[in-house]
Amino acid sequence: MLVILKVLLYGTHVTETVFMKKTFMRPLTGATIAFTLATVPSLAWAEDTPAVPAADPTDIVELDLYNLTDIHGHIERLEKTDKVTNKVTVREAGLAAVQCYLDGVEKKTPNYTFTLLGDNIGASPYTSGSQKDNPTIAALNELPVVGSTIGNHELDLGQPVFKQRVDGSAPEDFVKVGFPYLGANVKGMGSYMDNGVETPYLKNYAIAERNGVKIAFIGAIAQDVPYKLSPDTTKGLTFEDPIAEIATLAKTLKADGTADIVVAMLDDDVKNNYPKMPAEVDVLMGGDTHVPYEFDHVNSTVKLESENPLLAGVASGSYTDNLGLVRLQYDKTAKKVVTADSILIPAGEIVAGADAGCLASSTAGAVVEKAKKAAEVAGKVEIVSGVTTEWRRGVFLEPGKDVPGPGSNRGVESTLGNLVADAIHSEVTIDGKTPVDFGVVNAGGLRADLVPENGVLTYANTYKALPFSNELGYSPMTGAQFKQALENQWKENLNSQNSRPMLRLGTSSNLTYTYDPSRPMNERITSILLNGEPMDMDKTYNVGSMTFVLQGGDGYFEKGLPVTTFGQLDRDGFNNYLKKVTGPKLTSSMLKRGVGMTLPEAEVASGEFPVALRGLSFTEGAGKAANVTVNIGSATKTVDVNNDLLEPNAESHKSVITTDGAGQANAMFPVTEVCGDKSGKHNFPVTVENEFGQLVKTESGLTVAVDCGGATSDEDKDKSDQGNSDQGNPDQGNPDQGKSDNGKTKPTQPQKVKNLAKTGAEINFAGFALLAMLVGVAGVAFSRREAR
Template sequence: MSPVLSFRARIAGAAGAAGLLAVALAVPAQAAEEGQTEIQILGINDFHGRILPDAFGGSAGAASLATAVDTLEDVYPNTVFAAAGDLIGASTFESFIAHDKPTIDVLNAMGLDVSAVGNHEFDQGYADLVDRVMQPESDANPDGGAQWEYLGANVRLLNGDPALPETWIQTFGEVEVGFIGAVTDETPSLVSPDGVAMLEFEDEAVAANRSAAALEDEGADVIVLLVHEGAPTVEYADAVDTSNDFGAMLDALDPAIDAVVSGHTHMAYDHDVPVAEWAGNAVTERPVVSAGQYGMYLNQLIFTVDDATGEIVSIDSALIDLWESGADAPVYAEDPTVAEITALAAAEADVLGAVDLGDLDGPLYRARIEGGDSGSSRGAESTLGNAVAEAQRWATEGLGVQVAFMNPGGLRADMLGEALGTGEYPSAVTYKEAASVQPFANTLVAMTLTGEQLAAVLEEQWQPAGSSRPFLRLGTSDGFAYTYDPTADAGERILEITLDGEPIAGDDHVRIAVNSFLAAGGDNFATFAEGVDRADSGRIDLNAMVDYLADQGSIGPDLAQHSVGVAGLDTLVARRTATLELSSLAFTGAGELVDPAVQVSLGGVDLGEFAVDGALPTDLYDEQGTATVTFDVPRELAGTQELVITGAATGTQVSLTVDVRNGGPKAGKDKKDLPNGKTPPGRDKK
């Protein structure tokens, strides 16, 4: 490990690792036979600037990770420390506030050798990556200086030339180990498209196979693919399922590629995938691994290679837990050199981030799935997403904005204030916390969309087939609501959109605001890029929140749902029994209020209260909070009517114009009877 220290000021510090506390699931050392070489690959991914330990999240922190790497290098001297991207970007405040320079410094200090680029390496654009991050630190470039090799074989300039180094080779005695780097080809939809407009992102397998052939020509004996693309779950079956992008990529890889170190989906797995062409070899399965996120785990691969032939004799792998469940501290003690860098970063961040911005009236949470942490779902409506959207609408009112939208991936932490979700509110919120929620520094862009385009935007929440996240629920500002049919075909799901209770027609024009990432079509929301009369507000998303709190004094959760699913509208037939299935009636944050029942009316007639099941979701869609509404449709309600769904406890109220078809008499019913004995408006009982 090289003791490189340069965060803001150089610190004198002793290099070397602290003592090992314990080894979790590491491959035990075995003496290689004469004529064989053992090579260790240590892998991380999706570090996202988590330089400090986090007991709650199980992130070991950079100083402990450094010791883990050092300790395992002592056991296996022939080691490459590698990564699968997203080392920087979407970072915690200590790194974010300093342009991720502390993260660059700690990874340099622990001797990171090589990494694929991830999509977050492009958060500030291609030019920032190659001209700042990848360039040596200097007086002219104080925030750069990554000393590892960044690879991106599938990142091409528009003329087809490589935009980044494609491969890298490390030699150990008679054995050459080659590395390929690739990033998800969805990157243009995951970062601000303007920042990568000069680039094309090739299919990962196509680029990997081309690079593998080049490495073979250069004499590489072992070839490792570092790819910022990952399996959608930790299950083996999902990793090899060719219906998703990752499984399709694995299936298409050349057998010359001996191992895959992956990332992007933040999953921790250690799979062995059979390779048909390896039948009869000493090794018949390819390791496919990922180390989760934030320095929680470390992948370990041990290759034993015959020196004379270059053949791989064996491959062993392990997933090393760096902070075991229930432990009071990380498995590995802190390296003093790296600890000094992180301490300086934390001290500077504390000064910059300690300012109180205002109060929280209650905790603001991201969405979650059952058994998952807050933020484990980007597919459900959240109080935080809606609150941030409302602050951004407020910040752009001067540009005529009526509605604002917020992408869930831009929310990187909950906003809980000093009460941390369990104490008393109101509670102060600091600049550091606000910055941790929105670390990307996107500007806010105003534009005009038609009602038809708004419906298209809402349809785009259902992501393209094969996407690692099938649904992305946009946060929306106050007064904006819509109903949708989750069972309908693509392009036909959105039923009605309202603003302040009034329906938006397809040819209406609505002034909206989004961050610059969405404005350029990020996250596959291509319709935002079609907006006209565009105006960049010049306000950073974080600054919008800071200014909102300064003006309003506080912000808090609005528990009213802005979208509600309604299925079964075809059963609305006069003189028949109708059954409507309602969904998306509940938020998923810890302790957030759920209506025990919703009131439903049709054509002004109260149909009664219907119980809500508020169980947490198990998938990544926005269907939690369900109710079944069954009632007899009176004959007097035939025609166009308004369906209204109200949750008294949360304040939810959405409406939908529906068509009630006429039907014949229903046996056993008085055709004049209405629910609760009421009469539709404008009619008299005969």
């Protein structure tokens, strides 16, 4: 054993490689050390046991597996200049730089691969999107792509178009894809004849051999694709459990010698799926959420449990903001991976690592430049001028980060969403004249902030914000059906692969609602007002939106509702609205349309009770409330609003996130102040306002049941009179109105409003501080940038 230790400690040559600001100690026989120790029997520690000879260092092969996910047609380099320091930061490297970076890798070592994780196209910026994403496919064809997982956005234009891209049957319309698309768990896509050979549109895996090592890349996608696309888009397709499909294939490929290494390329949240990977999988590559991840058992900042102690996981993020890399060392003698290290190479380092000569002659770069020139003229068309405000999507702040990612939070109401919903309400009509009752928009349909350039909004600006080209339309539905759509904003029960626990549904200004985030699924919506009056659960309303939403996309509305369209695209309707309102009148909404409030469910009779509020502010731009005023009975409380954007659950999004955390406040109400000079039992209405206007009206029917007991004492009355105003609303009607058989309080609603869930939840007053921390928190999306 002493001999072995001497060999291991002194007989090795250590080299040090600095890569991406990380230092990796790479003993040339480091894998030999691991292999030797692993193969020494327990008796080898005895002095009389002969040492096991070390493996030949030439049997250790180092492999670099590069990947990109969620490119979404972002083919150009994007830079940002700091207004104070004038420092230029590269935010997106662009495909020309990626090509040249990989060209430099190839010159150093042939033992590398490059793969794509899906959503290469769709929801694209103007340059690519306005040209049917042909520029993106053409540029990717210039890169050494082994294979790509199919993403849901590959199907944005329908299965026929995707098939034409793959089989090349419509070259005048769509550029043929030069690499295989993978989707092992997608059944029903069919096949085509390729040079006389029947070829599936979606293959299960792709094989790449490097230095005698066979690497299998298994492609799969999350099961929630039907929820992300219009129903007709996925007709005839089934999406099996991706984990089970990957496990079966991985075991077979290794058992029959087809593969030495298995890489699972699953278009879904890599962090969520990392612990689920079977032992036969050596690397997990993920995407969809637009959140960059790298974790392993070497030097990762994130430690996750896994049955496989060598499993590495990576997701590059989105667009070309990072290049993902998993660096493996494989022992050909032992036939196993001995080290696995995941790395993120940021955009700035990609550009810095790209040879200048290569950039000048890059074939991918030539495709990009041609596309830019073709799109430039049409993109400059002015929609409206004189604009003095801007509209942005929701954001959240991840722990450890200083700046939130643009559009990172789809779980919040946004100023852009409200603007689009108002446009839908205005532009969608029943008979060419009669507007729909209200408009709604899904947060995932908004793909870029709307920021004027020198007061001008161009066609390119609005295209980036609404790139999907869905038709506008409307569907008739009852108030109860729409209430369920609001309940369906919370997605924790959608399916096992869901990575966004909440998707906000933006509403036009004439529709407001309240919710209680502490309540169970499907019981959170506590009031809905349409044009200031309670929505009738039995009445039928015409709801305007995009066809994607109305047909069940993102899971708000039930599938099968009748949808009426009139041939207008969402973006064109939006542009018409902007022209009608004109620049100076275009302003950003500051008053929230959906507010969270938790009231005590049980009757209170003494002490004090809390009212927890959230969703009082927008996360971006205008509309950040400084304080909020709550009125209950004779009591009025004005408290500060916490507008912290930190999302504690961003590192553990599997927890139940029930609402956004933007604009939180808590007010405590002593019973004596609420009762004032009243005695007996009362249902006191609750109203809420901030500096931007009234958030919760008496018409919402939200009440707190209070037992004021007998006549109050002079001392109590004196205390309650101090600091109180006449803003409190008097209780109305029968004191027992709104109470269920068990004595708990329901919202007091006019008779025509039916089936709304009762307000509030049981509250342990002594533990209120803890409750305030546990009430649902915003979120979602863990996207630095968004993708559906």
